[in-house]
Amino acid sequence: SCGRKAILSCKHKFSKETSLRIEWKKIQSRGVSFVYYNGEFTDRAEMLNTGIHIRNVTRKDSGTYRCEISAKSEHGQHLREATIMLTVLVAPTIPKCEVPSSAMTGTVVELSCKETEGSPPSEYQWYKNGVALLEKTGTGGARAANITYTMNKKSGTLLFNTVTKNDTGEYFCEAANGIGLSQKCSVKRMQVDDLNVSGIIAAVVFVALVMALCGLGVFYAQKKGYFTSK
Known part of the structure; x- marks a missing residue:
């Protein structure tokens, strides 16, 4: 868990008399960074035999670590690796x-x-009017036929391809990853209404009347000679 100590062990079968060189590396997309190199630590860590303790771990410490042990003896040099x-x-x-x-x-x-802090990544559940929304269970079932939305628990999206007035309600989402308590956002209301066709027609008629009146005004001004240059 975050803030605690992580123990990464790296066991080997070399004899105690063998000269060992130990290196710990963190494998990242942009390359390799050293955690323990040339007898020194480069971060919040301490040695435990051939393993390491990382103190006060954070989410950024998640990743792949590689332990490399090179042994030099009378029989030659040997390299052992372990990935954790x-x-x-x-x-x-x-x-x-x-x-x-x-x-x-x-x-x-x-x-x-x-939400971006949870590790492992959270899954998401949407609620409408306090009731958990169901996922589609198939393409031919009755349950799927009655569901007008698609809920993606991985990405957290709730998609209505053709929203209806029945979809009006109060919605909130819950994030959970099995660690600690789940978290919820505040409730928000979505109001779905029919398209106001009569209002649109009235607006179009009004704009047409205004344009017609403007045209008549320009025509009258031209007749009176207001636009004639002197």
């Missing part, structure tokens, strides 16, 4: 949820939920 995966367990933080306050029926609407 370290996962620092971190409880999730409160996720950030994006829920549109309003939407029109028949449109595509996506709700998002994400």
